[in-house]
Amino acid sequence: MLQAPLPQGVVIAATPLGNIADASLRLIAALAKADVIAAEDTRRTRALAKALGVSPRGSIVSNFDHNEKERVGMLVERARTGTVLVVTDAGMPVVSDPGLNVVSAAHEAGVPVTCLPGPSAVPTALALSGLSVGNFIFDAFAPRKSGARAQWLKSLEHESRAVAFFESPHRIAQTMADIAQVLGPDRRVAVCRELTKTYEEIKVGPAAQMAQWAADGVRGEITVVIDGGAAAAVDEADLVGLVLARVEAGERMKAAAKEVAAAHGGSAKKLYDAVLAARG
Secondary structure (H helix, E strand, O other): OOOOOOOOEEEEEOEOOOOHHHOOHHHHHHHHHOOEEEEOOHHHHHHHHHHOOOOOOOEEEEOOOOOHHHHHHHHHHHHHHOEEEEEOOOEOOOOOOOOHHHHHHHHHHOOOEEEEOOOOHHHHHHHHHOOOOOOEEEEEEOOOOHHHHHHHHHHOOOOOOEEEEEEOOOOHHHHHHHHHHHOOOOOEEEEEEOOOOOOOEEEEEEHHHHHHHHOOOOOOOEEEEEOOOOOOOOOHHHHHHHHHHHHHOOOOHHHHHHHHHHHHOOOHHHHHHHHHHHHO
């Protein structure tokens, strides 16, 4: 097996989403050699180490949502002279999982922070979706309450980037129905379930079709990707004030109009004409 020196400081490490074979060689070495392993669930981390044939030499301490802030001081102090490995139950720490407090505190204290890359549900779902994901945003979990969820979806109506988020199996059917209602029945959606596990399933289709499919019940851990929508139409008249402010600051009108139009997806010529009309 390839051996690599374990860096001193805070080490964030991605763990398998479900398939144990996705564990990296660096993760295996880190589990064996770290001075402290800060785990979201110590039982799961011990089970992972055992499955990988690893006997951790360091201590394993819990580090989850409800005690993470209390652990920060101790973990950063240990990282000054040794290696503190931060892991979660599955995937990459910090991304909707514990780890942020430790990483932020380490940076502030001047303690080195590095990452052992590996499995993460978000890029895995994006790659599997078959949607236009060259540009995307990640929105963590969809709002639980229907009103807040509808408002959130409304804000995505003209979002041109793909949107990835996590959803509970208990709410996925209603969320799919809300997507069809708010974003339209034809907006394409991908539901990625149980990624890398035995019963992995990827369903892609128009929102209305996906809502009908989800109504029968969906189990497991779920990552959803919504295709980007059409950008909102731009009224150049609404941008005139921005151009005039830049002109007053000393910019040339034509250059200012071109830059403002490009930033807001409008026509530079139409905006320039609108500014001339406003000044005339």
